[in-house]
Amino acid sequence: MTPLPTSRPDGKDPLRRLVEECFHREAGLSAPLPADDVDLIESGILDSMGWVSFLRTIESASGVGELGSDLNDRAASFAAILAALQTGGSRASGATRDVSPRPISKNGVPAIIPGSSAAVGSRIVPSEEVDRAFGMPPGKLRGRAGIESLAYAAEGENELTLGARAAQEALRAASCGAQQLDWIIATSETHHDYPSLSAQLHSRLLLREDCGALDVGGACLGLLHAFAVAESLIRSGQAQTAAVVTADVHSRTLTPARVAGEFGGLFGDGASAFLLRRADSADQGYQLGDFLFGCAGQYAAAIQVNDTREGGLDVKFDGEALSRAAITRLEKVLAAVELRSGIPRDSVGSFATHQPNPRLVALLAKQCAVSPKKFPPIARTYGNLGSSTCGAALHAALQDDSNRRQPIFLASLGPGLLFGGGWLTPSDWTHTSALRSV
Amino acid sequence: MTKLLITEITRMGPAFCVIGLQRENEKIQSIRPLPSFANGWSHFPHRRGDILECALTPFSGVKPHVEDRVSTRGFTRVTTVPEAETVVYLRKSELAQSLPDLFGCAIHENKKGSGLFAIPRDAKRSICGCETQNLRLELCANELRATLALSSGEVLRDLPVVDRDWRDFIDAALAEGRGANRTARLERFLNSDFHYKIMSCPHHFIRLGLTRPFHDLCWLMLDTLFPLPKHEWLQEF
Known part of the structure; x- marks a missing residue:
């Protein structure tokens, strides 16, 4: 079994760091971090909706599902969350499990x-x-x-x-x-x-x-x-x-x-x-990290394609709703990938994402506060290539000498609205590389 | 005087929010009676299905809470209609088949975490009924949340459940006198018997509402879930 890292190069407990980052996403960057035992609802720091929203962000970022269920009968505090993350992780794997963000979190050879x-x-x-x-x-x-x-x-x-x-x-x-x-x-x-x-x-x-x-x-x-x-x-x-x-x-x-x-x-x-x-030690190339997937069913009606009896296609396409959904969801996926991988988006070399069209890619880059040049331009010249858009973008990113030693983020969507994300890191890449590059 | 069929009593913090149906010619519409000094009632002794006589100002509230009317007198109960009949009337009032139809506007996803919201100026109403394909209630960190699939197939997740009767039922289920493993027993009930009891009920119906604007956003919540919980269900788990 591969020993899992328990601390990060910056010396901070990775679980605590993840909880704190998620808290700042919910409460805002300027919100002071509460003491571990402070009840976030009773103290008025978060309302009940914000509390559940905060937990869902942690679930997504850590990969530990049912965190909310583990926190029934417990205070709405950092201490309770940290304890539940530990026990939740242990239950999921049957052994002590580190749910810290890291490039490799599973057993076996990547x-x-x-x-x-x-x-x-x-x-x-x-x-x-x-x-x-x-x-x-x-x-x-x-x-x-x-x-x-x-x-x-x-x-x-x-x-x-x-x-x-x-x-x-x-x-x-x-x-x-x-x-x-x-x-x-x-x-x-x-x-x-x-x-x-x-x-x-x-x-x-x-x-x-x-x-x-x-x-x-x-x-x-x-x-x-x-x-x-x-x-x-x-x-x-x-x-x-x-x-x-x-x-x-x-x-x-x-x-x-x-x-x-x-x-x-x-x-x-x-x-x-x-x-x-x-992978073996001699191999050079990009290493696959974890993946996260899900289905945001509230957008299911935005795009639907069915065969008709006459041999045609019945297409329901609400372009405006789908565009809004695509941007929101891709942004959330990239944020979750950032949290789960522990790789700051600033140190990512390329974003190989789905590209519904070039305008939306530009908007996504703006929303994520990253350079649009980090999104290989596939849809502009070739159109939306379906499942091959993300593939063509990833191939372009892998070929790009300018980001050869930097991680690549993946994110894509499918009707449903299915969503997924992941990341790749150069085989000799470490978190220290990220800290150096930021 | 106005006659209102009380269809919603929701818990909003320490206060109760009340909605009723008013018939005007052939049209049945939702009305939210309010005290003149607040957005909710600190004490509301009536029940769903009660038909109450009341006096309301004719002015509608600001968007999206256009159902608001200030109550200028107390309530007098005229009669009570059964639960199933209440739902018959609810089906004749505001009803939507899909997400954008609910409040006449786009519904947005919380970019930071969970929850769905509408922009107050875009929403045309703050309450609407809908048919559901499926529904799940869960306790998430002591908060009751609903996930449901509309008849259009669109899924709404993590809606806070504010229905007073259902919240009271959950509180009763978790009361200390009910012995050990109360939370686990309740979760088991919500995942099994609850599903059968609710989804197979001929008058299963839900209404979704919008909160008052909070930081310029109105969040979706589950206002009413029919059938209402039965006290005797507590004996089953």
Whole structure:
């Protein structure tokens, strides 16, 4: 078992630091920290809504669920929270568990990404042409969404060819033979055929017969779902090497004949692929940290897509509500990733997030108070690539020499509203590196 | 004189907030009678289902609490209607199928932690009924919270439950005289029998409300949950 850190380079108890950071998020940065035994409600520091909100933030940041339940019959104090975090963590793991923010919090050997790639449809179409095709005034996609062009699959290109191309390049980048793969995990929001995409990729890449092939869903969140599965397989020792592939060809699903208006015009076609390998001391590459996931069902009605009996698509798309939800939720996910990883956002090299459109990415950067240059510009040139947006952004971040030694944050969303986040750190990265870089 | 069918009695700190239904021709609308000196009643001896005669000023309150009316005299009970019939009338008053319909405005998520809120100037009312697909009550750090799914499939989490009868029921369930492991027993009840009793009840219905503006935001809360809790349920856990 890997010994877990109990203190941080700044010398502060990590649990206390997490509670204090969450308290300041709820009560404001200027609020003085109360003594441990002060009842936050009785003293009027927080009202009952603020108290529950504070606890939910801690639950999200620590990964300890049911904290509120553990605090029934206890005072609303720091002391009670710290005690409940200790006992809650112990109950969850059956042993003493450190819930402190850290890069690696699970048992087993972590996974690294030694190779990655991305591919987009080879037909680059100016957004004005797409405006016209979808019955919108020319300039709308550029003006309102910030999309300059879209990548569409050419004849002969589809999810399989784009995904296979990306996968082969990722294998080549990692100097890894296809026969070394123990699993291929695919995700796509547009490929609904059988054999499934992972099975088709398995055949196309000529993988070993005993290499597993698995498809996971989640639409634009699919990449993070696939990473979480692949990382678990590697960490548990069931796999040494796994490939994660995303591929989405929207241009044949969201056609002007099936979807009218702005919604259909936002999407392009692309794929991404990542090789994940069990880390050993000699490996160089980015190491996967923890993941956090959830579903914010209050936004479920903002986007819904159903097949109709006539073969069309019934799209319910409340663009304004979805934009608001996307920004709010991505910001919350990034804040939770920051708390859980212990990595300050200032020291993050890139944010590989979902990019509904470039305008929202700029807004997200502003809300998070980070430079928009830290978000690789995918949607501006290629459009929203579905599950491949986050993948293409991550590949771009991994290729960027300027942030080679800095962590990368991941965050994405899917209809539901599903959300997820995670982080990657260079294999030789430590928290001290973060303190140095801030 | 106005006749009000009392549908909501909520606990708001030390005071009670009361809402009733008023029929005007064919329209049934919610009215919140207030004392002239405060936003709540320190003592309200009536029950849900009571029809009370009262005198109210005709001026509506400021958005979103447009249901507010100042009561200029005391209340006189005329009669009482059964719980199921109260819900029949509630279904004929303000009703929403989806989140934006609830208060006629966008509902926002708390960026820092949990909870949902409306912007006071955007909201067109402060009380609304809704059909639910599912509902869960939980004790979170001694606070009663509800999570529910609307018929549209939208999920609302961590709503404070301010319904007086349900809060009284929880207090009674946790009273010291009820023996050991009270919290755990209550949680077990809320996770099992409660669900069956509430969701299978033909007159299951909830109403959501907005708090008074607090730091320029009105927070969502669960005002009323039908069926009301039965005292004999306490014997079951």
